[in-house]
Amino acid sequence: METTAPARSQLEMLRRVTRSMATTHDLSTILRSIATALVEHGGASVARVFLYLADDECEICRAGRPAEAVPADGERGLHLSASAGILGTRYDGHDHYIPLSFPNPLSTVARERLPFLTGDLIGEGRTDVTPEILARYHEYGIVSAGACPLDFRGELLGVIGMLSRRRFDPKEFALLGIFADQAALAIKSARMFTEVERYRDRLQEENAYLQEEIRAEHGFEQIVGESPALRAVLRKVKQVAPVETTVLLTGETGVGKELVARAIHALSPRASRALVKVNCGAISPSLVESELFGHERGAFTGALQRRIGRFELADKGTLFLDECGELPADTQVKLLRVLQEGELERVGGTRPITVDVRLIAATNRDLEHEVDERRFRADLFYRLNVFPVRIPPLRERRADIAPLVRYFLAHFRRRLGKPLRGVTKEGMELLERYDWPGNIRELQNVVERACVLATGPMVDVADALGGASADASTVEAPIATLDEHERQQIRRALAATHGRVHGRDGAAALLGINASTLRSRMQKHGLSARGVS
Structure with a gap:
């Protein structure tokens, strides 16, 4: 079926408007574009877009309007959301809200999801419009009207209503029906985008709040201690x-x-x-x-x-x-x-x-x-x-040893898959008496070694720590030479790091010296990475 030249021109203009609607996600802008396009390119003298909303979903209702225009039951109805043409942009009073139960062409279109078209708008015997509205049609010379449902996959979004000073051609009106389908798609996309933005903003706010709560509650995630x-x-x-x-x-x-x-x-x-x-x-x-x-x-x-x-x-x-x-x-x-x-x-x-x-x-x-x-x-x-x-250092905050041991014990319980419940009372006393020259890193290594050696739910740290050296503060020992003391410290550092010399967790870092310096001193004392050569 061939289309007339005006219809082809109209179709091309509506295509351009449809593409422009796809470039924005702002619902108000889209609704204004729909109404303006119908007046400028669709042959309408008046174009109005009604959305199917509850009273609290309508921005205009929320902003306040006359009490007589507020639906008593709060049910959904058609809310005027955009307008263009010779009647201006009135959104208040009875023009704003149309219940679907009213005997009105627009409400009928919404209920039945079928388009409406008439070329005898002001004929005698009309009972579906008030005398005041008919008088207004006479005043502006309006003779025809049409309406199309805004339907997106079975979901009613609203209705497009049009008035004209000339009779609508049925072929033109069919093209307006295609435009209504595109308009419904644009409205649904804008709503979905707004919903996604709202959830995203809420998620960001909740995340920021939770992060703040974590900081306020815990302060410093991996820093353990109360001293x-x-x-x-x-x-x-x-x-x-x-x-x-x-x-x-x-x-x-x-x-x-x-x-x-x-x-x-x-x-x-x-x-x-x-x-x-x-x-x-x-x-x-x-x-x-x-x-x-x-x-x-x-x-x-x-x-x-x-x-x-x-x-x-x-x-x-x-x-x-x-x-x-x-x-x-x-x-x-x-x-x-x-x-x-x-x-x-x-x-x-x-x-x-x-x-x-x-x-x-x-x-x-x-x-x-x-x-x-x-x-x-x-x-x-x-x-x-x-x-x-x-x-x-750890020896200046011995009150933190017990919390650190519990923290490390929980970590290695998960890592090793062992049912470890705690450290024996004697073992904890031993740990709290020890001076910890390697500080928290040495404590972590000792607890890990004790967990590996553990055969039951209670961890015995005596073997992991070394009974004689651990109780050094309570046993009188002869004074060693500096070389002997250095040799002992290197042996202990190598044992605590499982023979590792380099790196952040190596013996050199534990002793606070360069790895090359440590190797030269190991050579001097006849020590290997596994201990005494």
Whole structure:
């Protein structure tokens, strides 16, 4: 069946309007586009879009309207939501709400889901419209009317109503029916998008609330303990976390400096960005600069491609510089420049790169002594030591030993799949008397070893700890030479780390020295990675 030229023109214009409706998810904009398109391109003198809503679902009703227009029973009905044409945009009074029970062409279209078309709108004998409305039609010269249901897969969304000063051609009206189907799809899509946005916003709010509750309730997720010394540290963490101040964490190996750094980052405004960690003691001195600042391709032998340094990775986030006392002198100079100017240059590069990094440094060395011995730059020390936080060793917070043991025991119970209930009373007393030179890391290793050796639900730590050494504080022992004492400490460190020398959990880190230094001292004392050779 051929379409007339006006119908083809109308179809093309309605297609363009349909495409424009698909570019937005705002329901009000879509409804206005539908009404305006029907007036400008659909041959209507008046176009109105009614949505099938309950009173509390209608924005106009919620904003307030005359009391006589509010449905008494609160049932769903047709609410005027967009209007265009010669009658203007009235949304109040009886024009706004049409119950489906009313004897009205629009309510009939909604009930029966069938289109309506008449070319004799003002004929004699009309009983489905009021005399006032008929008088208005006469005034504006309106002679025909049509309506199409807005139906999306069996769900009634509303009705499109149209009035015209000329008679609608049935072929034109058929095209308007196609347009109504597209309009229903656009309305449903906008509603679904709004619903998704609402749930997303709610989920984000709930997530933020729960995260805040977790912080308020637990404070610091993996930091276990209730001693006054630890609480004093956490008070400092809460004070410094929200600001951009550089923090220097000091304390012996194994006290948990990295966990404190994580807590500072998690409570800071940068928590949504990365916390980048660098262990300066685990990197070869020749590669520290490249690791921190990156390098360009061909900057040195083996530099086959450009590499982004840790400072660039931490841009807008936090950089945790562990064992900063191990930094070579030339790298200290470049680090000072980054802290002062916020700029760096990659190895082999010529262009300065601006970075925004919050720095948290940590060391187990006495940096003031290192400065006095000219092994650490004084100006860099003062840059790092803006807000010092000393983390006390485990022997200064013995009240935390029992909670830590319970925490580690629960962890290894899940990991090993053993029905471990606790540590014997004698074993706990033994642990609380021990001085823990390796601090929390040594305690964790001892508990793990005891859990592996356990044959019943109660864990005996005596064998894992070593009865004689564990009770050293209560037994009078002869004074050993420094060499003998060093040899014993190395043996204990190797035993605690299962013979591991390198790495964060290795014996070198436990003793607070470089791995190369430890190997030379092991060779001196005739020790191997498994103990005494």
